[in-house]
Amino acid sequence: MTSVAVVGASGYIGSELLRILVNHPKIDKIIALSRSLAGKKVSSYLTHLRGFLDVEFINTDLEKLDADFVYVAAPPGEWINSIPAVLDKGIRVVSMGGKFRIKDPLIDSKIYPGFDNTRLMDEVVYGLPELYREQISKARFIANPGCYTTSIILALAPLSSQSKILDLDKIVVSSVSGSSGAGAGPSRFLHHPEMSSNLRPYKVLEHRHTPEMEHILGREYKTNLNISFTPSVGNYSRGILSYVNLFTSHEFDLAQAFTEYHGGEFFIRFIGSDEKTTPNIKDVVNTNFCDLGAYYDGTRKRIFILSATDNLIKGGSGTAVQNMNLMLGFDESLGLESVGLSP
Numbered sequence: 001m002t003s004v005a006v007v008g009a010s011g012y013i014g015s016e017l018l019r020i021l022v023n024h025p026k027i028d029k030i031i032a033l034s035r036s037l038a039g040k041k042v043s044s045y046l047t048h049l050r051g052f053l054d055v056e057f058i059n060t061d062l063e064k065l066d067a068d069f070v071y072v073a074a075p076p077g078e079w080i081n082s083i084p085a086v087l088d089k090g091i092r093v094v095s096m097g098g099k100f101r102i103k104d105p106l107i108d109s110k111i112y113p114g115f116d117n118t119r120l121m122d123e124v125v126y127g128l129p130e131l132y133r134e135q136i137s138k139a140r141f142i143a144n145p146g147c148y149t150t151s152i153i154l155a156l157a158p159l160s161s162q163s164k165i166l167d168l169d170k171i172v173v174s175s176v177s178g179s180s181g182a183g184a185g186p187s188r189f190l191h192h193p194e195m196s197s198n199l200r201p202y203k204v205l206e207h208r209h210t211p212e213m214e215h216i217l218g219r220e221y222k223t224n225l226n227i228s229f230t231p232s233v234g235n236y237s238r239g240i241l242s243y244v245n246l247f248t249s250h251e252f253d254l255a256q257a258f259t260e261y262h263g264g265e266f267f268i269r270f271i272g273s274d275e276k277t278t279p280n281i282k283d284v285v286n287t288n289f290c291d292l293g294a295y296y297d298g299t300r301k302r303i304f305i306l307s308a309t310d311n312l313i314k315g316g317s318g319t320a321v322q323n324m325n326l327m328l329g330f331d332e333s334l335g336l337e338s339v340g341l342s343p
């Protein structure tokens with residue numbers, strides 16, 4: 001009997017975790033936490049879960065939780081102070097937010113100020129299974145990667161063995177995300193009349209995922225990278241498409257670099273280097289896949305990589321379930337094998 005609690009279950013990532021967990025063959029009990037909806041039936045609010053999750057939202061102290069595993073799908077808050085006691089009870093935890101993703105207490109406090117990170121910094125493991133599978137399977141506390149970061153790290157990590165011939169000082173990336181990336185809270189920026197028929201760039205000079213991707217890729221490349229990142233939000237609900245440009249005058253076999261690095265990864269689909277075939281959002285929405293294509297533009301000495309993910313799944317809840325599967329000794333892809341939609 002394995003029981004899992006989801007903090008922030010009323011939000012987009014929390015509810016997506018519930019949707020995956022109700023079909024997970026090893027999970028017998030799901031506890032859905034919400035401060036605002038405590039006492040309300042989960043399926044009366046998340047109506048797509050009717051007949052699958054007939055429990056009520058509860059609101060309780062994390063330290064009082066009786067569960068084998070906890071997901072925290074909430075922004076930094078008081079819950080951080082409870083995590084050491086939760087871990088001491090033998091409960092493993094995946095945090096979905098940005099705090100703890102950069103394993104440096106000073107940088108972490110600068111980007112995500114306000115809560116003491118010192119007690120957890122030593123043991124936190126960055127939860128991207130394609131890079132850190134070994135460490136994740138032994139970890140008690142995971143910081144799950146950001147949605148943009150996931151799509152960009154998976155696109156750039158395969159070239160780390162070529163670091164000497166790439167211009168790592170000028171990597172230019174833009175991404176377009178569905179509006180679910182901003183969470184369930186309403187805002188003027190994302191209000192339907194503002195977003196309908198629109199494409200909106202935001203945080204064009206500094207987004208807080210940029211230091212995260214530079215930090216993790218810096219470890220892979222064993223040197224500093226300088227990534228100029230521009231996000232935009234599109235007029236659709238879910239999915240991220242990232243456009244990655246980097247420069248080199250040395251042409252090499254991109255397909256070989258990608259298939260060697262990601263070879264054997266079930267959730268990474270390298271679709272090739274022929275410009276007639278490109279990753280796109282529709283193929284990955286509602287799945288845990290990251291589709292990658294990599295192309296060489298000899299005229300401009302440019303490597304161009306496209307990366308497509310579902311921000312709520314591979315960019316969040318799906319990777320988090322991969323992490324849970326590894327931490328609890330289950331098959332890594334359990335609960336995550338759904339394919340995309342067509343048309």
Ligand SMILES: NC(=O)c1ccc[n+]([C@@H]2O[C@H](COP(=O)([O-])OP(=O)(O)OC[C@H]3O[C@@H](n4cnc5c(N)ncnc54)[C@H](OP(=O)(O)O)[C@@H]3O)[C@@H](O)[C@H]2O)c1
Pocket residue numbers: 007008009010011012013014033034035036037072073074075076077078079096097098145146147180181182183184185311312315316317
């Ligand atoms: N959306 C994405 O694409 C995405 C992708 C990757 C990672 N993430 C990260 O995942 C986390 C959740 O994102 P989201 O998009 O699901 O946000 P969301 O839709 O705003 O949901 C967050 C939920 O957390 C609860 N909450 C807020 N403050 C809390 C606190 N101090 N303590 C306990 N619960 C609290 C709220 O529910 P109640 O008020 O009902 O308790 C809220 O519904 C964030 O850290 C986000 O950065 C999001």
